[in-house]
Amino acid sequence: MKCRLFVTAAALCATAAVLPLFTTPAVGAENATASGVTTGTSAPDFTLTDTNGTVHALSEFAGKTVVLEWTNKDCPFVKKFYGVNAMQGWQEKATADGVVWLTLCSSAPGKQGHMSADEWNDHIAETDIASTAVLMDEAGTVGRRYAAKTTPHIYVIDGEGVLRYQGAIDDTPSTDAADIDGATNYLAAALAAIDAGEPVQETDTRPYGCGVKY
Amino acid sequence: MLVIAAAFAMMATSATSASWQASAQPVIRLGGASGGFGTADAPHTRPSLISRTDAAQRGGAVEFALRLQLDPEWHVYWVNPGDAGLPPKLRWTLPEGVAVSEIDWPVPRYQKDDHGLVTYLYEGDVVLPLTLTLDNGFAGDRVEVVADATWLVCREACLPGRARLTLDLPVVDSTPVEAEANAGLFAAADARRPVSGGTDTVRRVDDPPGRFSLDIHASHLGVLGGGEVAARIMPVDPGLVDESARHPASWSVDGILRITAPRADAAAAPPNARGFVELRRGEHTQLFRFGPQPADPSH
Numbered sequence A: 001m002k003c004r005l006f007v008t009a010a011a012l013c014a015t016a017a018v019l020p021l022f023t024t025p026a027v028g029a030e031n032a033t034a035s036g037v038t039t040g041t042s043a044p045d046f047t048l049t050d051t052n053g054t055v056h057a058l059s060e061f062a063g064k065t066v067v068l069e070w071t072n073k074d075c076p077f078v079k080k081f082y083g084v085n086a087m088q089g090w091q092e093k094a095t096a097d098g099v100v101w102l103t104l105c106s107s108a109p110g111k112q113g114h115m116s117a118d119e120w121n122d123h124i125a126e127t128d129i130a131s132t133a134v135l136m137d138e139a140g141t142v143g144r145r146y147a148a149k150t151t152p153h154i155y156v157i158d159g160e161g162v163l164r165y166q167g168a169i170d171d172t173p174s175t176d177a178a179d180i181d182g183a184t185n186y187l188a189a190a191l192a193a194i195d196a197g198e199p200v201q202e203t204d205t206r207p208y209g210c211g212v213k214y
Numbered sequence B: 001m002l003v004i005a006a007a008f009a010m011m012a013t014s015a016t017s018a019s020w021q022a023s024a025q026p027v028i029r030l031g032g033a034s035g036g037f038g039t040a041d042a043p044h045t046r047p048s049l050i051s052r053t054d055a056a057q058r059g060g061a062v063e064f065a066l067r068l069q070l071d072p073e074w075h076v077y078w079v080n081p082g083d084a085g086l087p088p089k090l091r092w093t094l095p096e097g098v099a100v101s102e103i104d105w106p107v108p109r110y111q112k113d114d115h116g117l118v119t120y121l122y123e124g125d126v127v128l129p130l131t132l133t134l135d136n137g138f139a140g141d142r143v144e145v146v147a148d149a150t151w152l153v154c155r156e157a158c159l160p161g162r163a164r165l166t167l168d169l170p171v172v173d174s175t176p177v178e179a180e181a182n183a184g185l186f187a188a189a190d191a192r193r194p195v196s197g198g199t200d201t202v203r204r205v206d207d208p209p210g211r212f213s214l215d216i217h218a219s220h221l222g223v224l225g226g227g228e229v230a231a232r233i234m235p236v237d238p239g240l241v242d243e244s245a246r247h248p249a250s251w252s253v254d255g256i257l258r259i260t261a262p263r264a265d266a267a268a269a270p271p272n273a274r275g276f277v278e279l280r281r282g283e284h285t286q287l288f289r290f291g292p293q294p295a296d297p298s299h
Helices: A007-015 A076-082 A086-096 A117-127 A141-145 A186-195 B180-191
Strands: A047-050 A055-057 A066-070 A100-105 A133-136 A153-157 A163-167 B045-051 B061-070 B075-082 B089-093 B098-100 B109-112 B118-123 B125-134 B142-154 B158-172 B202-205 B211-217 B230-235 B249-251 B256-262 B275-281 B284-290
Touching (some): A076 A086, A076 B158, A086 A100, A086 A186, A153 A186, A163 A186, B045 B142, B045 B158, B045 B180, B061 B142, B061 B158, B061 B180, B075 B230, B098 B142, B118 B125, B125 B142, B125 B180, B211 B275, B256 B275
Parallel strands (some): A066 A100, A100 A133
Antiparallel strands (some): A047 A055, A047 A133, A066 A153, A153 A163, B061 B125, B075 B118, B075 B142, B142 B158, B202 B211, B211 B256, B230 B275, B249 B256, B275 B284
């Protein structure tokens, strides 16, 4: 099967198993303008350093369900979930269930939400963040590759590396924590569906939050 | 029944309350361009309810507005905020026999930043019109409506705002007079009010697949003439169009302006194809709305 690498076809080309010359490309190896991942296709691999200096690649978690959660600690929409320990509770539950939860920050240096690794570790301890790792993406490379637009912005990748959900964390755009309990939680629904081996019902929703501070 | 319900946060500590009678004096702001609006609950904003007339007519309708005076460089969002942000929301406490409509949104300013993030913004002295209607049988010589308002105001950072706002007007049985103090504010809102494109406006969703198009007849487009027109479709419901793409407009030989836009990727067409379209040629601008607009009064 021929595969011509136009920008729009790049994602499809990357996932075509019949192309022996290509593995799932790491960021930078494919067309530099590619942005956004179609749900139902392979999530692009990436490599980032966490707040403890450990380098992680998405591909190291093959076989596990992975949550990508974009964050900015000063955004009121992020504070909505972290202020009442809702996000931390979901992180704890998911990781206890064997899900890998990666919290990413694509705030550029000098912009809101950007922190050094030390500042991050203090913040993680103070706020009981329970992710598997917090990854610093200050160049915005991974954020741009995934077209992460807001904080929060959620992606769920299954054990086969397929993106199964992207979008909002729930269906009630607001900055009010009182809205959390009554909202439909898309993240929880996606994780439950993947765990049960069922299709995810809502695969693409519009995320809400503050713009990522690239 | 409450309109545009939004959860009202538990902590309404020092909620700003502004009570505007129609004869109120215009605000004189001291402090200059560094910005002087705002309180802890309503940063960078002076919120109020203002009325177009000095009284409300029993059995009639009054146009009034949510006014948000914003510090320079700060903005609030349209009902579809775009990729980020949140629109202002009002939760009403109304007496018997009184209904309030949804906000009659003026056409916002479209912005696409260096990273492709699309937002629809209002800046400066923001006036968002609404309509209040009184039943014929409304008893009393005054009407008071109270709104719990919440909004998000942003520059680089975003800050939530909240206020409890009151509008109190005398009730009369004759046609009320315009409130001169507010005339300029409503005139500014009127300048951004979209008009209907007429019953001959045609919307095509996924026809052909992957496109949305809007046909507006030349008879509605006098100001623009026949030259090259720049267009921006602003959908009320995200998913109708790709909001970061260009929306080119071209004239057909029989005098119809067709504006086309790619549909948004992986999005089902929303049930209602509705929104605004802003058309520009040189310094001329025309603003249209298309599709059903939410404007029903509610008790």
